[in-house]
Amino acid sequence: MAHNGSPFNRAESPIPDLRGQTLLVLGSVGFSKRGLYEAAARRGLQIALVKQEPATWEAGYCTSLLPLNCASYDEFDRVIPAVLDFARRHRVGGVVTTFDAAIPAAAEVASRLGLAGIPPAAAAALRDKSLMRRRFAELGLPSANSIPVRTPGEAASAAAEIGYPVIVKPRMGTGSAGVLLATSPDALRDFFATAQLAMQAANGRDELLIEEYLDGIEVCVDAVVANGELAFLNITDNPEVMNGPSFGGYEYVTPTSLSPGTAAEINAINRRVIEGFELANTVSHTEIRVTSRGPRLIEAHARPAGQRMPKIIQQACGIDLLGAAVEIAMNVRPDTDPRARGYACYRCVCPERAGILRVVDGIDAARAVPGVFDVELAIRPGTPVKTLPRDHQEDIAYVLTEGPSYEAARRSAQTAASLIHTEVA
Ligand SMILES: Nc1ncnc2c1ncn2[C@@H]1O[C@H](COP(=O)(O)OP(=O)(O)O)[C@@H](O)[C@H]1O
Numbered sequence: 280m281a282h283n284g285s286p287f288n289r290a291e292s293p294i295p296d297l298r299g300q301t302l303l304v305l306g307s308v309g310f311s312k313r314g315l316y317e318a319a320a321r322r323g324l325q326i327a328l329v330k331q332e333p334a335t336w337e338a339g340y341c342t343s344l345l346p347l348n349c350a351s352y353d354e355f356d357r358v359i360p361a362v363l364d365f366a367r368r369h370r371v372g373g374v375v376t377t378f379d380a381a382i383p384a385a386a387e388v389a390s391r392l393g394l395a396g397i398p399p400a401a402a403a404a405l406r407d408k409s410l411m412r413r414r415f416a417e418l419g420l421p422s423a424n425s426i427p428v429r430t431p432g433e434a435a436s437a438a439a440e441i442g443y444p445v446i447v448k449p450r451m452g453t454g455s456a457g458v459l460l461a462t463s464p465d466a467l468r469d470f471f472a473t474a475q476l477a478m479q480a481a482n483g484r485d486e487l488l489i490e491e492y493l494d495g496i497e498v499c500v501d502a503v504v505a506n507g508e509l510a511f512l513n514i515t516d517n518p519e520v521m522n523g524p525s526f527g528g529y530e531y532v533t534p535t536s537l538s539p540g541t542a543a544e545i546n547a548i549n550r551r552v553i554e555g556f557e558l559a560n561t562v563s564h565t566e567i568r569v570t571s572r573g574p575r576l577i578e579a580h581a582r583p584a585g586q587r588m589p590k591i592i593q594q595a596c597g598i599d600l601l602g603a604a605v606e607i608a609m610n611v612r613p614d615t616d617p618r619a620r621g622y623a624c625y626r627c628v629c630p631e632r633a634g635i636l637r638v639v640d641g642i643d644a645a646r647a648v649p650g651v652f653d654v655e656l657a658i659r660p661g662t663p664v665k666t667l668p669r670d671h672q673e674d675i676a677y678v679l680t681e682g683p684s685y686e687a688a689r690r691s692a693q694t695a696a697s698l699i700h701t702e703v704a
């Protein structure tokens with residue numbers, strides 16, 4: 280149940296041996312996000328992958344590949360039968376994805392094959408930020424006023440109705456691409472164009488949202504739900520105040536430093552999200568802002584958290600979210616007994632501007648900082664890098680730390696990250 284931060288250690292449970300079984304994975308988010316594949320490999324699973332482009336690094340993890348784009352709803356009628364046929368041929372025992380855009384396809388395939396998953400209607404609502412806000416409102420959950428728009432004129436009217444400042448963002452998106460805070464009609468005109476480019480790049484569509492701005496720090500709630508039972512719930516803080524104009528998330532610390540009362544309120548909201556969307560078998564990740572008027576939902580996902588959140592949760596709580604996602608998909612009850620070990624934090628090192636990453640220095644110096652348990656170089660020099668707000672946040676490196684206190688873990692991460700120097704040309 281909820282992680283209470285008490286320091287006790289316990290031996291790890293053995294990892295289940297799932298040799299001889301096959302897991303269907305939909306979509307691939309890139310080499311730096313290979314944790315799901317590693318979790319499957321550690322359990323002895325074979326992977327059947329559906330991905331449009333030829334497999335590169337994934338090839339070492341996969342036994343077969345269906346080259347298909349499973350991220351487009353417009354082609355659902357063509358995509359779903361092809362994936363079902365592939366899944367049946369490989370006798371898959373489960374389906375999983377960490378790729379937001381593929382969650383609706385994964386839900387549909389799970390439901391048609393009688394495998395563990397989430398209801399297709401929930402997947403559709405969680406993928407579309409407008410439907411998600413509508414569902415939050417129907418469920419009586421604290422959220423934000425949000426109006427779908429297609430043109431600058433509609434955006435101006437929506438902003439006037441809501442009142443400045445407003446958020447403009449893609450209706451479907453990820454990695455904070457195209458999410459901007461406009462404090463005036465002039466800024467809104469500019470930001471509308473940027474948000475639209477981001478939406479078109481991601482989905483080829485024009486729909487944006489104008490939203491009420493939620494102030495305050497942000498937290499994430501990660502949950503494991505297996506067979507309808509909420510087996511694990513933990514809050515991670517993003518303690519840096521993010522007040523725009525764009526919204527990169529650079530630092531995360533777990534467990535939370537919020538007061539027990541606020542943490543309980545946030546956990547209760549997350550429980551209601553899980554129940555309201557009928558998420559019975561999933562690892563979920565919910566984002567909430569702790570505003571001056573109380574906690575308010577940003578969004579929820581029926582997939583494990585991105586970046587290195589699973590790693591710090593594993594370090595601080597002893598729970599493997601990616602392993603849990605794989606096991607839930609394969610209908611195995613995951614180990615969710617917390618083994619609290621203190622605090623853990625990560626910081627992202629991001630490019631200052633778009634271009635070619637030329638130099639990354641200081642990784643070894645960062646590794647030598649007390650409290651650091653890992654420094655990962657996620658993007659190698661020579662690679663093109665993009666930046667917010669038009670593109671999604673790209674992380675060149677991650678610094679991961681642990682400590683006996685929240686502040687100690689955070690300080691180590693800040694010190695170590697400050698030693699990493701990057702140049703983009
Ligand atoms: N209505 C809002 N009020 C305040 N901040 C917001 C709002 N919507 C989005 N944000 C900020 O932008 C970030 C990215 O927006 P989000 O809707 O989560 O899109 P993405 O799918 O790109 O993560 C959030 O984590 C939050 O910091």
Ligand SMILES: [Mg+2]
Nearest residue numbers: 454455566578
């Ligand atoms: Mg988000």
